[in-house]
Amino acid sequence: MREVIATNDGPKAIGPYSQAIRANGFVFVSGQAAIDPATQQVLAGDVAAQTDRTLKNIAGILAAGSELGKVVRSTVFLKNMGDFAAMNEVYGRYFTAAPPARSTVEVARLPKDLLVEIDVIALA
DSSP, X not given: OEEEEOOTTSOOOSSSSOSEEEEXXXXXXXXXXXXXXXXXXXXXXXXXXXXXXXXXXXXXXXXXXXXXXXXXXXXXXXXXXXXXXXXXXHHHHHOOSSOOEEEEEEOSOXXXXXXXXXXXXXXX
């Protein structure tokens, strides 16, 4: 079984992809960023503010079939690895007990010139 997850609690997809897919007991959330779901506008601010909004968006999408506490894997894409500590501090507030496995990579550029993008895989 493969089910598309689409919710108003996260930004709308801006291309040919789904916010998330539920399949075989997992929820695969597409890369999310600091876009306000109500306005579809990029949140201005530093990497800490953008990480916070990004994780709120992920939590909103996961609410349609999972939760942050069930995340088993995440990937963080940073525009500048110099922002790692600030991102990590905010990230740690969302994943306090038994945090998921994670990779963090620096990328040359993110959509809409954002500072951070995060995708996750969670248990359904």
